[in-house]
Amino acid sequence: MRTLSRSAVRAFYDRLGRGLDSQAFYENPALDDLVREGDFASARSVLEFGCGTGRLAARLLATHLPPNAQYVGLDISPRMIAISTRRLAPWRTRVRLEATAGSPLLPAADASVDRVIATYVLDLLPEPEARAFLGEARRILTPGGRLCLVSLTFGESGPSRWVSRIWMALFRLHPILTGGCRPIRLAPLLDPAAWCITHRRRVQSFGVSSEVIVARPT
Numbered sequence: 726m727r728t729l730s731r732s733a734v735r736a737f738y739d740r741l742g743r744g745l746d747s748q749a750f751y752e753n754p755a756l757d758d759l760v761r762e763g764d765f766a767s768a769r770s771v772l773e774f775g776c777g778t779g780r781l782a783a784r785l786l787a788t789h790l791p792p793n794a795q796y797v798g799l800d801i802s803p804r805m806i807a808i809s810t811r812r813l814a815p816w817r818t819r820v821r822l823e824a825t826a827g828s829p830l831l832p833a834a835d836a837s838v839d840r841v842i843a844t845y846v847l848d849l850l851p852e853p854e855a856r857a858f859l860g861e862a863r864r865i866l867t868p869g870g871r872l873c874l875v876s877l878t879f880g881e882s883g884p885s886r887w888v889s890r891i892w893m894a895l896f897r898l899h900p901i902l903t904g905g906c907r908p909i910r911l912a913p914l915l916d917p918a919a920w921c922i923t924h925r926r927r928v929q930s931f932g933v934s935s936e937v938i939v940a941r942p943t
């Protein structure tokens with residue numbers, strides 16, 4: 726299935742800027758679930774792929790992570806990195822933000838990170854890149870670490886089924902119409918030989934369905 730090129734993704738999110746936060750109304754219930762289930766209180770190092778405006782990072786740093794935990798945020802959009810740099814300034818000594826070329830290769834050593842986060846990002850990527858990211862997440866997570874994912878997914882009943890059908894129809898017309906995102910199924914992307922899923926939930930908000938996954942390396 727055709728997805729947006731990296732340069733189109735960068736241009737879209739550079740233009741969108743702070744407007745990205747307007748999606749919080751449907752994203753927050755799924756992010757709340759992830760924050761509850763991700764055991765962030767025991768994490769000393771966190772890497773977020775596609776950190777956007779730094780909304781989730783600010784919440785984790787302010788209330789959930791231990792005071793000495795380090796955070797790394799990566800994003801393909803330099804504008805997102807500029808916005809998150811301002812938002813995360815109160816924690817600047819513990820935060821590193823990096824504008825990337827969009828590669829799923831993660832700039833961290835093997836077994837060095839306690840939490841790898843990607844929220845509403847894998848639903849933008851071509852499947853082989855999503856799988857490459859998951860391979861990288863597996864490589865950099867510590868043995869007791871956790872992979873923390875949220876993605877758009879397919880609604881299964883009532884209005885949410887219609888919302889995801891319309892979403893897919895727009896995406897097929899042109900991915901730019903949905904900011905490059907489309908509903909996907911996360912769980913089948915996780916190789917059972919590499920991951921043990923410890924939490925999986927479908928969360929619906931305003932008719933939009935999200936899949937939340939927390940997994941440990943096997």
Ligand SMILES: C[S@@+](CC[C@H](N)C(=O)[O-])C[C@H]1O[C@@H](n2cnc3c(N)ncnc32)[C@H](O)[C@@H]1O
Pocket residue numbers: 731734735738745752774775776777778780781799800801802805825826827828829843844845846849906
């Ligand atoms: C829908 S937004 C989600 C942002 C944030 N994670 C959230 O939940 O609010 C997708 C973000 O992923 C970034 N992104 C998309 N493709 C990327 C890639 N290949 N590498 C790094 N960042 C990427 C975009 O620039 C954007 O900031």
